[in-house]
Amino acid sequence: MKIETEPAAALRKRRNALVRRLPPLKSILRGSLIERYKRCGKPGCKCAEGRGHGPKYYLSVSFPGQRPQMDYVPKETYPQAAEFVANYRRARDVLEEICAINRELLRRREGL
Numbered sequence: 012m013k014i015e016t017e018p019a020a021a022l023r024k025r026r027n028a029l030v031r032r033l034p035p036l037k038s039i040l041r042g043s044l045i046e047r048y049k050r051c052g053k054p055g056c057k058c059a060e061g062r063g064h065g066p067k068y069y070l071s072v073s074f075p076g077q078r079p080q081m082d083y084v085p086k087e088t089y090p091q092a093a094e095f096v097a098n099y100r101r102a103r104d105v106l107e108e109i110c111a112i113n114r115e116l117l118r119r120r121e122g123l
């Protein structure tokens with residue numbers, strides 16, 4: 012529904028619902044998980060033919076004006092890390108929606 016056409020009471024109600032959709036905020040990771048395959052360079056290793064050993068997983072996190080930072084993610088931690096990354100994105104989207112509602116209330120000179 013379009014924010015501009017919703018009554019203020021409905022917006023505040025929606026805001027409450029959004030807060031309840033927030034993931035646990037200690038369980039978040041910003042970034043993306045990427046897969047890497049590496050050739051080890053040992054003579055005669057079969058990896059020389061294919062794409063290399065792997066997959067190995069890394070968390071890539073970008074910072075303004077810097078190259079992305081990469082952190083190794085052990086295989087056994089991958090499922091949890093993936094969940095944390097998804098949580099972060101959901102939290103970010105929910106916060107963005109709450110801010111949009113609050114901006115709309117501000118424009119209408121309604122109480123926040």
Ligand SMILES: [Zn+2]
Pocket residue numbers: 050051052053056057058059064
């Ligand atoms: Zn190899």
